[in-house]
Amino acid sequence: MSEEKRPLRDWPEDEKPREKLWREGEHRLSDTELLAILLRTGTRGQTALELARAIRERFGSFRNMSHSSLQEWLKIKGLGQAKICQVKAALEIGRRLAGEASPVKEKISSAADVFRMLGLRMRDLKYEIFRVLLLDSRNRLREDVEIEQGTVNQAHPLIREVFQVCLEKRAAALICVHNHPSGEASPSPEDQEFTRCLVQAGQVLNVRVLDHVIIGDNTYYSFADHGLL
Numbered sequence: 174m175s176e177e178k179r180p181l182r183d184w185p186e187d188e189k190p191r192e193k194l195w196r197e198g199e200h201r202l203s204d205t206e207l208l209a210i211l212l213r214t215g216t217r218g219q220t221a222l223e224l225a226r227a228i229r230e231r232f233g234s235f236r237n238m239s240h241s242s243l244q245e246w247l248k249i250k251g252l253g254q255a256k257i258c259q260v261k262a263a264l265e266i267g268r269r270l271a272g273e274a275s276p277v278k279e280k281i282s283s284a285a286d287v288f289r290m291l292g293l294r295m296r297d298l299k300y301e302i303f304r305v306l307l308l309d310s311r312n313r314l315r316e317d318v319e320i321e322q323g324t325v326n327q328a329h330p331l332i333r334e335v336f337q338v339c340l341e342k343r344a345a346a347l348i349c350v351h352n353h354p355s356g357e358a359s360p361s362p363e364d365q366e367f368t369r370c371l372v373q374a375g376q377v378l379n380v381r382v383l384d385h386v387i388i389g390d391n392t393y394y395s396f397a398d399h400g401l402l
Contacts, residue, residue, distance in 0.1 A: 190222065205229050211259050216251035224251050228260075239264040240297035268294050279314045281306065284395030287350060287386045290317075295352040295388040303351045305335050307344035312383070316342055331367070332374050339380055346381035350388065358389030360396070368396050 190206035199207070208225035215221040227249055232238045238260065246257045271293040281287060287306065295302060307316045318338050320331070339347050349371060360368075368385045375382040384397035396402050 204235065208260065211263050212256050213259075219251050224249075227251075235264060235267070236297065239268060240299060242299075280312055281308060281314055281348065281383075282312065284384055284386050284393060284398055287348060287384070287395075288388065288393045291350055292388055292391070292393065295350070296356075296390055298352055299354055301351060301354060303331065303349070305338060306348040306350065307339060307342050308346040308348070308383070310345040312346060315344060318342075332371055335371070336374055336378055336380065340378070344380065346383050347375070348383050349385045352388040356390030358387045358392045358394040360387060360394055365401075368401065372402055 190202060190209045193206065194202055194210065202210075205222065205225045208228055209221040212221045212224055215224050228238070231249060232241060243257065246252055246261075279286075279290075281290075291304065295304075303320045305318045305320060306314060307318060309315050320334055320338070335347070335349065349368075364385070364387060371385065372382050382402060384395055384402065386396075387394040
């Protein structure tokens with residue numbers, strides 16, 4: 174008898190979540206069942222569902238899974254590099270999906286719009302990432318550029334890179350965004366100095382600097398909202 178015709182009780186334990194997804198849709202699956210599908214198989218003496226349950230119990234939520242170190246994952250018995258990579262890749266896809274902008278040019282009117290676009294994607298990063306939102310003359314998003322190297326602690330090299338990208342893309346305005354891995358969104362003295370230099374450079378190059386937004390843990394700080402631009 175083919176697997177498709179076998180009753181659910183006769184399916185191997187590892188395959189039941191896949192059968193449920195196919196029959197009822199992915200939205201009907203529990204967190205544990207979704208994890209079991211990603212893991213695909215269990216280990217000796219442990220089904221994929223049991224292994225998924227162990228992961229769920231250890232981390233408590235997908236958010237905690239997304240920002241936990243590889244060392245924490247390796248503490249779970251039965252998890253090797255391949256299975257960890259499968260789950261971490263799926264979590265990153267979810268993070269990127271949450272941060273994707275609409276294909277239609279989206280007008281950015283406030284720091285709240287920026288946080289809505291990038292907050293979920295940047296709040297749990299363990300390292301500092303700097304992004305530049307390039308806008309047209311109507312403040313519509315043209316491009317979201319991630320600058321991988323440099324932090325505000327090295328303000329002048331980073332400012333050169335920001336405006337080089339801006340001029341290459343012929344953007345009329347920009348918004349700078351970076352995260353604080355500590356989760357605290359309040360600006361540091363380096364953040365304040367960087368923003369001051371950024372605005373001065375924008376005035377010289379005739380590029381409007383609309384804001385500098387710092388992403389924290391479910392919160393943000395806007396220099397524009399605080400009247401500091």
